[in-house]
Amino acid sequence: MTLTRASAWRCAAVLTGIALVVTACGTSADDEASGSDEAGDPAAAFEPPDLPMLEEIGAGEGELNILSWAGYAEDGTTDPNVDWVSPFEDETGCQVTNKVFNTSDEAVSLMQSGQYDVVSASGDASLRLIAGGDVEPVNTDLVPNYVDIWPFLKDRAWNTVNGVNYGIPHGWGANVLMYNTQEVDPAPASWSVVFEDAEQQDGRVTAYDSPIYIADAAMYLMETEPDLGIENPYALDDDQLAAAVDLLKQQSESVGEYWADYTKEISAFKTGSSTVGTTWQIIANLAKADGAPVDVVLPEEGATGWSDTWMVGAESEHKNCAYLWMDWIASPDVNAQVAEWFGEAPGNSKACDLTADPDHCATFHAGDEEYAEQIWYWTTPIEQCLDGRTDVTCTDYAAWTQAWTEIKG
Amino acid sequence: MRTPFSRRVSAHLHRRPRLRLWALLTAPMFWLVVVYLASLAALLVTAFWSTDSFTSEIVRDWNLDNYRLIYESSVYRTIIVRTLAVALGVTAVCTVVAIPFAYYMAKVAGPREQKILVVAALMPLWVSYLIKGFSWRILVGENGVLDNTIGATPGFGTAAVVLTLSYLWLPYMVLPVYAGFERLPDSLLDASGDLGAKPSRTFWSVVLPAIFPSVVAGSIFTFSLSMGDYITVDIVGGSTQMLGNVVFDNQVYDLPFAAAMATVTVAIMVVYLRLVRRTGALENI
Amino acid sequence: MWLPRPVTWALRCAVGLTLAFIYVPLLVVVLNAFNPDRVSTWPPSGFTLDWWREALTNQGALDATLVSVQVALCATALALALGTLASFALQRYAFFGRDAVSLLVILPIALPGIVTGLSLNAAFTAMLGLDLGFLTIVVAHATFCIVVVFNNVIARLRRLGETAEAASMDLGATRFTTFRLVTFPALRSALLAGGLLAFALSFDEIIVTTFTAGAGTETLPIWILNNLTRPNNAPVVNVVGTCLIVFSILPIYLSQKLSGTASGGRF
Numbered sequence: 001m002t003l004t005r006a007s008a009w010r011c012a013a014v015l016t017g018i019a020l021v022v023t024a025c026g027t028s029a030d031d032e033a034s035g036s037d038e039a040g041d042p043a044a045a046f047e048p049p050d051l052p053m054l055e056e057i058g059a060g061e062g063e064l065n066i067l068s069w070a071g072y073a074e075d076g077t078t079d080p081n082v083d084w085v086s087p088f089e090d091e092t093g094c095q096v097t098n099k100v101f102n103t104s105d106e107a108v109s110l111m112q113s114g115q116y117d118v119v120s121a122s123g124d125a126s127l128r129l130i131a132g133g134d135v136e137p138v139n140t141d142l143v144p145n146y147v148d149i150w151p152f153l154k155d156r157a158w159n160t161v162n163g164v165n166y167g168i169p170h171g172w173g174a175n176v177l178m179y180n181t182q183e184v185d186p187a188p189a190s191w192s193v194v195f196e197d198a199e200q201q202d203g204r205v206t207a208y209d210s211p212i213y214i215a216d217a218a219m220y221l222m223e224t225e226p227d228l229g230i231e232n233p234y235a236l237d238d239d240q241l242a243a244a245v246d247l248l249k250q251q252s253e254s255v256g257e258y259w260a261d262y263t264k265e266i267s268a269f270k271t272g273s274s275t276v277g278t279t280w281q282i283i284a285n286l287a288k289a290d291g292a293p294v295d296v297v298l299p300e301e302g303a304t305g306w307s308d309t310w311m312v313g314a315e316s317e318h319k320n321c322a323y324l325w326m327d328w329i330a331s332p333d334v335n336a337q338v339a340e341w342f343g344e345a346p347g348n349s350k351a352c353d354l355t356a357d358p359d360h361c362a363t364f365h366a367g368d369e370e371y372a373e374q375i376w377y378w379t380t381p382i383e384q385c386l387d388g389r390t391d392v393t394c395t396d397y398a399a400w401t402q403a404w405t406e407i408k409g
Numbered sequence: 410m411r412t413p414f415s416r417r418v419s420a421h422l423h424r425r426p427r428l429r430l431w432a433l434l435t436a437p438m439f440w441l442v443v444v445y446l447a448s449l450a451a452l453l454v455t456a457f458w459s460t461d462s463f464t465s466e467i468v469r470d471w472n473l474d475n476y477r478l479i480y481e482s483s484v485y486r487t488i489i490v491r492t493l494a495v496a497l498g499v500t501a502v503c504t505v506v507a508i509p510f511a512y513y514m515a516k517v518a519g520p521r522e523q524k525i526l527v528v529a530a531l532m533p534l535w536v537s538y539l540i541k542g543f544s545w546r547i548l549v550g551e552n553g554v555l556d557n558t559i560g561a562t563p564g565f566g567t568a569a570v571v572l573t574l575s576y577l578w579l580p581y582m583v584l585p586v587y588a589g590f591e592r593l594p595d596s597l598l599d600a601s602g603d604l605g606a607k608p609s610r611t612f613w614s615v616v617l618p619a620i621f622p623s624v625v626a627g628s629i630f631t632f633s634l635s636m637g638d639y640i641t642v643d644i645v646g647g648s649t650q651m652l653g654n655v656v657f658d659n660q661v662y663d664l665p666f667a668a669a670m671a672t673v674t675v676a677i678m679v680v681y682l683r684l685v686r687r688t689g690a691l692e693n694i
Numbered sequence: 695m696w697l698p699r700p701v702t703w704a705l706r707c708a709v710g711l712t713l714a715f716i717y718v719p720l721l722v723v724v725l726n727a728f729n730p731d732r733v734s735t736w737p738p739s740g741f742t743l744d745w746w747r748e749a750l751t752n753q754g755a756l757d758a759t760l761v762s763v764q765v766a767l768c769a770t771a772l773a774l775a776l777g778t779l780a781s782f783a784l785q786r787y788a789f790f791g792r793d794a795v796s797l798l799v800i801l802p803i804a805l806p807g808i809v810t811g812l813s814l815n816a817a818f819t820a821m822l823g824l825d826l827g828f829l830t831i832v833v834a835h836a837t838f839c840i841v842v843v844f845n846n847v848i849a850r851l852r853r854l855g856e857t858a859e860a861a862s863m864d865l866g867a868t869r870f871t872t873f874r875l876v877t878f879p880a881l882r883s884a885l886l887a888g889g890l891l892a893f894a895l896s897f898d899e900i901i902v903t904t905f906t907a908g909a910g911t912e913t914l915p916i917w918i919l920n921n922l923t924r925p926n927n928a929p930v931v932n933v934v935g936t937c938l939i940v941f942s943i944l945p946i947y948l949s950q951k952l953s954g955t956a957s958g959g960r961f
Contacts, residue, residue, distance in 0.1 A: 109661035116909060204551075263733060263928060270735055398460070405484055433787075434780070440776055444837060510712045512705065517697065517702060529716070535898065535945065539915060539919055553735075554722060656808050674806050
């Protein structure tokens with residue numbers, strides 16, 4: 001460059017000045033940075049910001065921005081017969097815009113923008129949203145259908161903090177194993193088909209592209225390597241995390257691609273790029289409907305899963321519509337429709353009488369509290385061990401995120 | 410408008426070149442410095458901070474942890490090297506494909522053929538990046554177009570990423586190289602032939618050095634667009650990760666770390682631009 | 695110019711292969727617009743016009759296209775103004791930091807989109823507390839479109855020289871009149887070519903847009919991104935792609951004619 005030295009210094013000074021000014025203005029409002037670790041019950045390891053909840057529902061604002069998992073807010077575009085959004089719009093006048101997210105990380109990021117009114121948060125997103133002040137407490141008195149929700153879904157660690165409810169339970173389900181019936185023979189009964197026996201699939205294994213998948217490996221190790229002492233797949237100390245990471249690194253050599261958006265997994269199974277891997281029931285249903293030779297199984301080692309909660313955005317400008325939506329989606333009829341479409345257990349106990357398939361609830365063990373307790377619901381790993389150990393520090397989600405980058409290589 | 414006022418202003422300006430310069434530069438400089446540079450600086454400053462691991466809010470304690478992690482951890486080094494390799498590979502492929510094409514367009518084709526070829530080369534620029542990317546997914550996927558027609562396909566992975574990115578950025582290389590060839594006088598090539606050089610010798614000794622600046626100009630685009638890409642990797646890359654993916658994956662949860670990785674990208678590009686400046690290619694973009 | 699026959703034929707082969715390379719993927723898109731499969735695969739399992747019918751009534755696609763056009767027009771207008779000012783400053787005057795300024799102009803397009811997107815997002819949301827939307831997208835797009843206009847105009851200015859303007863002022867015209875009657879007509883085609891390229895860049899931009907668009911605004915690329923991941927909407931995206939392929943011929947042909955030389959303007 002032909003800058004003179006003096007002008008170069010001038011440039012640098014100007015730029016540094018800008019940087020300093022910018023720093024003074026700050027890059028994020030973190031003055032209420034909560035999250036200072038306090039000892040005690042892991043669920044109350046933080047002090048959520050003190051946000052007010054709605055006291056009464058007024059008239060609908062005419063608009064609603066929903067942030068949801070794929071398949072939770074269907075408006076007839078995926079399948080003309082599957083639509084519970086249009087009736088909602090007709091009844092309440094709240095015109096719905098739905099944004100689908102693929103992972104809980106995306107959900108947290110999008111909610112932080114403050115532009116969504118209501119979100120279907122899984123357990124590994126809900127507490128982060130609460131701690132970050134992105135969602136506000138929910139007044140369950142304003143949601144008439146709340147009373148019919150299964151009791152074992154209410155007041156749980158992922159949707160209630162210090163006795164304050166932050167959302168309406170939606171439903172729950174397990175991450176099951178999908179396999180190509182022609183390529184994977186005999187039908188698998190264990191997760192070993194994606195771990196130790198993964199090489200048999202010639203690089204066509206797939207896995208969910210999120211650090212939370214490490215819990216699946218940890219859960220598998222609970223059965224196969226009990227000496228590691230893993231009690232809760234979300235409470236991993238450094239050694240346990242290292243063991244899970246090793247298992248996943250080994251698996252990644254057989255992984256063709258990781259999936260986050262569900263159409264990718266459907267197309268991969270349809271074309272044969274993937275032949276076995278973790279999935280959601282809805283993906284298997286859609287793939288089968290499109291002619292892919294697939295089937296699902298819940299392996300013997302158990303499964304991770306999700307228990308979702310509808311939460312209201314703290315900065316939402318359409319809170320009345322938000323509450324109307326939460327009541328709508330929690331109503332027996334609609335809850336039954338969602339549960340059947342997505343392939344999960346409904347949160348409303350009365351939904352079981354209304355499913356088109358009378359065996360739906362039996363298949364998904366809805367209401368079976370014991371079964372429900374066996375699923376390892378997505379939860380954010382934190383430093384305080386979620387299994388109650390106090391002699392070690394567990395790895396937190398930041399460590400998992402970095403481990404995940406290492407695993408993918 | 411020959412009012413006395415405009416004439417007075419014009420005369421006033423005429424005597425003061427510095428004032429004219431300021432009048433011209435203020436708006437663009439304000440925009441670029443205040444809007445762009447300041448936000449860039451803000452992001453890069455974030456790289457020196459850290460996050461609260463639970464709420465993922467930024468904690469402003471100054472440290473070098475993010476950079477230390479990148480430096481020490483082998484996976485990030487691998488990713489950086491892989492990204493550089495892909496960017497260079499894409500540039501190489503684009504160059505090799507663009508040169509004969511542009512040469513033909515500039516030197517051999519008739520005027521009508523020229524116009525048609527230029528339109529043909531530029532048309533993909535208007536078709537959405539995503540649509541082209543997904544089309545390549547069908548091309549290279551198992552049982553895809555390549556698999557069914559020639560029986561072999563690179564499958565999802567780094568090779569597919571290089572192919573797809575080369576496809577996407579090809580027009581950005583063709584344009585400057587074509588302009589470069591147009592500026593190359595035919596007489597120069599004829600003279601070379603007159604002096605006894607075979608066409609291949611002419612090519613290596615006369616043509617290539619002459620269009621080298623144009624190639625470098627095109628490479629700025631292919632290189633930088635490949636360095637930061639994360640969408641194509643997602644679509645056809647299988648389980649591959651590049652720099653852009655690390656930045657994208659971490660920007661939710663750990664913005665300071667994502668900013669640190671972004672700084673690495675910026676540093677690489679700045680170095681590249683300085684090298685490029687020396688070749689005089691910036692005149693040829 | 696003269697080349698031995700085998701070389702010419704080799705070049706023709708190379709051109710043919712390159713054209714095939716460019717157009718086969720686009721052909722796949724067009725074929726899939728008629729493919730009844732919900733999730734695009736190969737080979738297409740049939741032929742149907744259903745997706746075309748759906749696309750024509752798809753309000754989302756039409757709205758998104760409109761937004762994209764509006765954003766692109768605004769961004770191009772801004773880029774034209776700023777790029778022209780900057781190119782005059784850098785071409786006609788020598789001052790300290792001139793090289794730094796020219797580097798600065800290139801920077802938005804030379805740095806990866808994700809860096810630009812992240813910085814602008816952080817600046818808009820965290821520092822300025824703005825809501826992401828139409829305005830923020832326009833600002834982001836204008837920033838990297840400046841260089842496109844800048845390069846075209848500065849190349850033209852280099853060719854023009856200053857003699858015509860000097861002559862005009864010698865004859866008594868003010869600076870403003872000179873610009874209006876002498877400089878601007880000479881620049882017009884470069885401005886149009888640069889403007890068209892800026893429009894194309896803005897119209898198809900996805901990475902920076904995802905970071906600066908927010909929830910409410912959907913440009914066409916964002917609509918495509920959102921719909922490629924929904925089973926029944928993905929084929930509609932292919933229809934949109936086919937339309938884009940067809941409609942893009944016009945602007946390119948226009949920019950060709952306007953640039954004067956056959957090089958279609960440079961950027």
